[in-house]
Amino acid sequence: MDLTTIYLVDDDQDLLDYLATTMTSDTREIVTYSSASQFLEQVSHINGQGCVVLDVNMPDMNGLELQEKLNEANFQLPVVFLTAHAEVPMAVKAMQAGAVDFIQKPVQPQELIACVDRVVNKPQTNLPSPEEAEVVRKTVSELTPREREVMNLIVQGASNKEAAQILDISPRTVEIYRATVMRKMDAPNLPDLVRKAIAIGM
Known part of the structure; x- marks a missing residue:
């Protein structure tokens, strides 16, 4: 090997x-x-x-x-x-x-x-394929406006507390939205969510 x-x-x-x-x-x-x-x-x-x-x-x-x-x-x-x-x-x-x-x-x-x-052990790219990017784009379009707001802040590196202050909601509410976004986007972790966001120009 x-x-x-x-x-x-x-x-x-x-x-x-x-x-x-x-x-x-x-x-x-x-x-x-x-x-x-x-x-x-x-x-x-x-x-x-x-x-x-x-x-x-x-x-x-x-x-x-x-x-x-x-x-x-x-x-x-x-x-x-x-x-x-x-x-x-x-x-x-x-x-x-x-x-x-x-x-x-x-x-x-x-x-x-x-x-x-x-x-x-995978191709040296951090982005999904064009086909995968289209799936990501469709999934994002199905998020609610608030979920998209939370996703935007997450991929910019905002903490739950920072996102809560920006959106004028509680950190616990952000945490719930964050979990929902990760689940809907099929993102097991933050880097994967960032990768998908970059792929569609977010």
Whole structure:
């Protein structure tokens, strides 16, 4: 079986050490970098099967800036972002720029393993096919006006509390609408909902 290399880029050395220890296997090699600039220095030497996992918020160069440089270099491996809740809007921008997924911290090794295995073994795109996008468009058209408002705020990274303030409703009501939107959109998680929204230009 081919060896998959996962490149972890994060300024939290303890997290890098923990993930490297827990994710390494006979089929998965973990290579860590403690800064975006350190990773960039090695980009030209990277090839083969794998993916890159980037922290959104790093001191020398944030994940979005690094992603932009990778795009300019025509870097081919899929990119997954790690993000704190407050950084979700940045992760949404990252997906608009081509990232295939994002995971909110605190990250669990098994969750990250499932994510990287999924993105490595599928076409390197973060968007549904045209046929799938048409289904998404139809589903969105069947949402109520309030459900569409909530969906718009969710995919922009708003928390339930923030959405409640904007819509002048209670956080609990937003939570109910949010669950309904996720169910109707057949979105198991926030990145999947964002992916579908991007596909139809929301």
